[in-house]
Amino acid sequence: MIPILSLSPLPETLAPALRERYAVHVGAGGAPLPAVRALVGGGSMTVDPALLDRLPRLEIVAVHGVGHDGIDKAALAARGIVLAITSDVLTEDVADLAIGLWLAVERRIAANDRSVRAGGWSVPLARRASGRRIGVYGLGAIGRAIAARAAPFAGEVLYGGRSAKPDVAWRFVPDLTALAAASDVLFLAAAADAGNAGVVDAAVLTALGTGGVLINVARGLLVDQPALVAALASGTIAGAGLDVFADEPSVPAALHRDTVVLSPHQGSATTEARAAMAAMAVANLDAHFAGMPPPGLLR
Structure with missing residues (x-):
């Protein structure tokens, strides 16, 4: 059987198959690293040249x-290693959560739940979600799904990112600061990399x-977390819904x-x-080892 390596415990949904x-092999200790042909891991795993040097026969990284x-995608490309992700299959659920976080912040759902559980009943007024101007930073599959869900609530939907999308009617605002200024609610759905680390400053x-x-709902890397803490403490912004953080957990x-x-x-x-x-x-692994492009190939 082809040897593959996971650097962390595999989820029960994946391990049996x-x-x-x-x-x-789970964990590098005791694994036959020179023979390993595939590396499997979650979206937060680190793959750098030092690790790749220990895996001379590696052919595919399956996220x-x-x-x-x-x-390090450049390091993979230099070695001819394929990178595949589980694209599209989690789009709807991440977008659902994004909308849930927004409504929970606007209507104080979590805070009021804590109050009721503690015996309280009188709570501060919340704010209406409908009619707000919605900005989405990163209009990939998840960003589009968020925008489509928000549109029925929104006074206007705007988006930002690397380029305008000719197939959508929403307004493109290329500069992130300008997008934030034009928005009441700013959703982050962009892929994170060294080029946009801390871009929400x-x-x-x-x-x-x-x-x-x-x-x-993207990556904690996108946000200057100390700046966010300061903005919340000073009232510079009204609130936040966060599924990701700078140094998880x-x-x-x-x-x-x-x-x-x-x-x-x-x-x-x-x-x-x-x-x-x-x-x-x-499927990504099976396709690769059958000599075909993985369905989640990242190009």
């Missing part, structure tokens, strides 16, 4: 997710403004505020999404 087909900001948060809400106590809804990076954590992700991760 992999073990039926491949010689699976169980869509994140790949910790993977103090200036962007100031532009979002005292009535603005930030929703992040560490969440600063300063984010434990009634104006913030916290979520444990659970965008794809549904039975349906995890089953589909596992099936696609296996």
Whole structure:
């Protein structure tokens, strides 16, 4: 059987199917690294040249997710190693969570739940979600799904990113600070890399403004987290819904505020999404070793 390596424990949705087909090794210790031909891991795994040097026969990195900001793609390309992700299968669930976080912040759902559980009943007034101007940073599959869900609520939908999309009617705002200034709610759905690390900084948060809400279901890397903490503490923005953080699973106590809804990076954590992700991760490996392009090939 072809030897494959996972650097962390495999989810139960994925492990049985992999073990039926491949010689699976979990953790580098004791694994036959010179023989390993595939590397499997979640979207937050790190793959750098030092690791690749230890895996001379590696042919494919199969990500169980869509994140790949910790993977040195230039190093893979230089070695002819394929990179595949579980694209599209978690889009709907991540977009659902993004909308849920937004509504939870605007209507104080989490804060009011805590109040009722503690015996309270009288709570501060919340804010209407309908009619707000919605900005989406990153109009890939997930960004589009968020925008489509938000549109029936929105006064206007705007988006930003690398380029305008000719097949959508929403307004394109190329500059992120300008997008924030034009939005009441700013959703982050962009892929993260070294080029946009900390792109949501103090200036962007100031532009979002005292009535603005930030929703992040992309990567914590996109946000200057100390600047976000300061903006929430000072009232520079009204609130935030966060599924991702700078140093997971560490969440600063300063984010434990009634104006913030916290979520444990659970965008794809549904039975349906995890089953589909596992099936696609296996399909990516099977296709590659059968001499065909993986369905989730990242080009």
